[in-house]
Amino acid sequence: xxxxxxxxxxxxxxxxxxxxxxxxxxxxxxxxxxxxxxxxxxxxxxxxxxxxxxxxxxxxxxxxxxxxxxxxxxxxxxxxxxxxxxxxxxxxxxxxxxxxxxxxxxxxxxxxxxxxxxxxxxxxxxxxxxxxxxxxxxxxxxxxxxxxxxxxxxxxxxxxxxxxxxxxxxxxxxxxxxxxxxxxxxxxxxxxxxxxxxxxxxxxxxxxxxxxxxxxxxxxxxxxxxxxxxxxxxxxxxxxxxxxxxxxxxxxxxxxxxxxxxxxxxxxxxxxxxxxxxxxxxxxxxxxxxxxxxxxxxxxxxxxxxxxxxxxxxxxxxxxxxxxxxxxxxxxxxxxxxxxxxxxxxxxxxxxxxxxxxxxxxxxxxxxxxxxxxxxxxxxxxxxxxxxxxxxxxxxxxxxxxxxxxxxxxxxxxxxxxxxxxxxxxxxxxxxxxxxxxxxxxxxxxxxxxxxxxxxxxxxxxxxxxxxxxxxxxxxxxxxxxxxxxxxxxxxxxxxxxxxxxxxxxxxxxxxxxxxxxxxxxxxxxxxxxxxxxxxxxxxxxxxxxxxxxxxxxxxxxxxxxxxxxxxxxxxxxxxxxxxxxxxxxxxxxxxxxxxxxxxxxxxxxxxxxxxxxxxxxxxxxxxxxxxxxxxxxxxxxxxxxxxxxxxxxxxxxxxxxxxxxxxxxxxxxxxxxxxxxxxxxxxxxxxxxxxxxxxxxxxxxxxxxxxxxxxxxxxxxxxxxxxxxxxxxxxxxxxxxxxx
Ligand code: ADP
Numbered sequence: 001x002x003x004x005x006x007x008x009x010x011x012x013x014x015x016x017x018x019x020x021x022x023x024x025x026x027x028x029x030x031x032x033x034x035x036x037x038x039x040x041x042x043x044x045x046x047x048x049x050x051x052x053x054x055x056x057x058x059x060x061x062x063x064x065x066x067x068x069x070x071x072x073x074x075x076x077x078x079x080x081x082x083x084x085x086x087x088x089x090x091x092x093x094x095x096x097x098x099x100x101x102x103x104x105x106x107x108x109x110x111x112x113x114x115x116x117x118x119x120x121x122x123x124x125x126x127x128x129x130x131x132x133x134x135x136x137x138x139x140x141x142x143x144x145x146x147x148x149x150x151x152x153x154x155x156x157x158x159x160x161x162x163x164x165x166x167x168x169x170x171x172x173x174x175x176x177x178x179x180x181x182x183x184x185x186x187x188x189x190x191x192x193x194x195x196x197x198x199x200x201x202x203x204x205x206x207x208x209x210x211x212x213x214x215x216x217x218x219x220x221x222x223x224x225x226x227x228x229x230x231x232x233x234x235x236x237x238x239x240x241x242x243x244x245x246x247x248x249x250x251x252x253x254x255x256x257x258x259x260x261x262x263x264x265x266x267x268x269x270x271x272x273x274x275x276x277x278x279x280x281x282x283x284x285x286x287x288x289x290x291x292x293x294x295x296x297x298x299x300x301x302x303x304x305x306x307x308x309x310x311x312x313x314x315x316x317x318x319x320x321x322x323x324x325x326x327x328x329x330x331x332x333x334x335x336x337x338x339x340x341x342x343x344x345x346x347x348x349x350x351x352x353x354x355x356x357x358x359x360x361x362x363x364x365x366x367x368x369x370x371x372x373x374x375x376x377x378x379x380x381x382x383x384x385x386x387x388x389x390x391x392x393x394x395x396x397x398x399x400x401x402x403x404x405x406x407x408x409x410x411x412x413x414x415x416x417x418x419x420x421x422x423x424x425x426x427x428x429x430x431x432x433x434x435x436x437x438x439x440x441x442x443x444x445x446x447x448x449x450x451x452x453x454x455x456x457x458x459x460x461x462x463x464x465x466x467x468x469x470x471x472x473x474x475x476x477x478x479x480x481x482x483x484x485x486x487x488x489x490x491x492x493x494x495x496x497x498x499x500x501x502x503x504x505x506x507x508x509x510x511x512x513x514x515x516x517x518x519x520x521x522x523x524x525x526x527x528x529x530x531x532x533x534x535x536x537x538x539x540x541x542x543x544x545x546x547x548x549x550x551x552x553x554x555x556x557x558x559x560x561x562x563x564x565x566x567x568x569x570x571x572x573x574x575x576x577x578x579x580x581x582x583x584x585x586x587x588x589x590x591x592x593x594x595x596x597x598x599x600x601x602x603x604x605x606x607x608x609x610x611x612x613x614x615x616x617x618x619x620x621x622x623x624x625x626x627x628x629x630x631x632x633x634x635x636x637x638x639x640x641x642x643x644x645x646x647x648x649x650x651x652x653x654x655x656x657x658x659x660x661x662x663x664x665x666x667x668x669x670x671x672x673x674x675x676x677x678x679x680x681x682x683x684x685x686x687x688x689x690x691x692x693x694x695x696x697x698x699x700x701x702x703x704x705x706x707x708x709x710x711x712x713x714x715x716x717x718x719x720x721x722x723x724x725x726x727x728x729x730x731x732x733x734x735x736x737x738x739x740x741x
Contacts, residue, residue: 002032008068009040009107013149013163015296016068021059022304039071041078047090088121097139104150118142141318145307154198157338158324165295168659175209182244188278202250208659210449215253294536297576327695383419395425396458397491401531402657403665409448410669427457433470472507482676488518511679514689522566524708525700526691533660543577556612566715570617579613589621605640
């Protein structure tokens with residue numbers, strides 16, 4: 001029987017609760033005993049009641065809570081050997097020799113030292129007569145699994161840490177709000193964001209909010225001239241019609257000599273040189289607080305389950321591993337190596353070796369920095385001599401998705417900056433046929449970074465009949481050399497329609513790139529489409545509220561989410577909200593399943609259960625509709641519960657995009673412009689769809705793309721997230737999950 005201890009330590013981070021819940025539930029499901037160690041290492045050092053065995057229900061209803069319900073602390077005792085000696089004894093008293101530590105690099109450093117010393121700690125305890133020799137022999141190996149719980153995202157070994165996405169949301173919400181007041185008064189704001197010596201939050205929030213300037217520790221500005229440069233960008237922006245100016249300063253920002261750049265200093269510079277009224281906002285602890293985002297809940301759940309897996313599989317006995325996420329894959333790396341690399345970044349910054357610091361942060365970080373440098377310009381670069389000017393058009397198609405505007409803005413500005421002419425096609429493919437085409441300038445997309453919906457206009461129209469001729473004429477008339485189609489399924493089909501007619505209409509012989517933007521996440525060649533994260537967060541926020549109302553009145557809710565026949569939103573929504581059951585078209589729906597669910601709900605309510613949530617993908621089954629399910633539950637619930645439906649509807653498509661979607665949109669747009677520059681003018685021009693696959697941006701050519709599509713069900717034939725179904729089931733139902741599948 002495995003015994004696993006789980007603790008949260010150091011600075012708290014939203015999502016820690018979801019991780020604890022996952023460790024407890026996955027552990028119990030795997031037949032292990034799981035102990036929560038309260039108040040971080042302090043609880044381990046103090047023992048007694050601070051170490052408690054957890055049962056399934058102990059971690060119920062905590063997914064949506066910020067912070068950590070098992071407490072966290074900084075513990076000086078654990079920094080000393082005598083403290084760790086007591087901690088070792090307390091673990092042994094419970095027979096625990098597996099630890100899941102959720103914390104930042106400090107906490108994980110402590111864990112690593114603890115494991116290195118473990119054997120000698122046991123010897124000392126035996127020598128002192130505090131434990132028996134036999135007990136020590138049984139627990140010779142301590143296994144450590146680390147999860148990075150830190151809003152700073154400053155650790156090597158994962159693309160993203162638990163809490164960073166939520167912190168980014170807090171920051172972007174605040175900066176969006178500040179922008180509107182800044183615009184009203186034509187003011188400048190200097191906003192300080194957290195991150196210690198890591199510029200991740202500052203950099204990503206600058207991309208997400210369309211800030212004017214950003215200062216991060218890894219890439220300090222040039223001495224003597226940065227103040228002038230910053231002021232000239234802000235001044236140019238004003239002259240071009242911008243009403244607000246936002247400068248984002250990372251908490252560890254410094255100049256090339258390592259001297260701190262404070263918000264106060266930046267404010268002074270703006271006031272002195274621009275005679276501007278500048279204000280400082282230090283966001284502080286609001287960045288840490290509040291309910292975790294959908295991404296953080298799901299990340300923590302997957303990481304927690306992976307931690308238990310690493311332990312019960314006996315793959316890492318006596319080792320210390322770090323669970324990370326790269327692309328959409330869970331990874332296991334040596335904790336020691338990750339800590340070493342993390343330290344190296346800090347040291348490089350300290351000795352002002354910024355090139356090395358940037359290199360260690362990785363390619364994604366470097367690319368983000370380059371993108372931000374281009375996007376923050378108030379006016380485009382002068383074209384380089386000999387640079388070819390291209391005419392590139394951008395169109396939206398399909399249903400609106402949050403992030404479409406962000407994508408258009410980024411494509412337009414990056415294109416203009418490279419000296420190209422950027423054209424906007426209004427109202428989708430019907431607008432294309434009608435010739436609704438205009439030329440963009442730099443300021444025509446100002447303020448689009450955070451705007452939901454589609455300013456260009458979008459619809460589901462797929463070109464047919466005379467449309468082709470008209471579109472071909474418009475391509476020729478406007479001399480369009482490349483086309484970026486930002487949209488969902490019907491936009492992709494429209495692209496294929498043009499492509500298939502390129503022999504009849506030579507105008508269609510231009511490079512076309514399809515850019516995934518739909519809340520449904522049902523597109524080929526892309527693991528994630530822009531808009532899906534925003535929709536998922538809307539779903540989770542709603543289900544949190546629905547749950548509160550259900551508890552109050554002993555109810556079962558059937559929540560219907562969008563996605564047509566693609567169950568992505570339903571499954572991820574269930575995982576992030578802790579729904580007990582999810583119905584997807586991909587899995588089918590049988591009457592016997594419904595009967596089983598009804599029975600288990602009735603039994604649950606008989607045993608004191610107070611609420612039930614079932615999530616149903618809108619296209620799950622044409623006969624067993626949401627109304628049908630609701631009526632069935634109402635009838636069968638008898639005196640135990642009533643049933644209601646909640647059809648979330650179009651609010652899932654609306655709202656401003658989350659930072660995740662804004663950043664993804666911006667990165668994709670950068671690649672699309674690169675693709676156009678490469679393809680336009682080639683003798684054999686390629687058309688492709690772009691997407692993130694296993695952490696890299698890839699282009700899938702149209703003929704391959706068509707083969708990946710399940711045309712009847714309007715979704716990709718392979719969907720990576722289907723492999724997460726067992727985890728969703730396990731988290732909801734535990735032991736019962738073993739008899740499903
Ligand atoms: P974070 O984990 O968020 O980086 P800290 O650096 O404050 O936060 O570390 C949290 C706790 O981890 C510390 O209070 C201490 O108990 C433990 N810890 C940190 N560094 C070490 C170390 N070098 N040796 C032993 N324990 C450590």
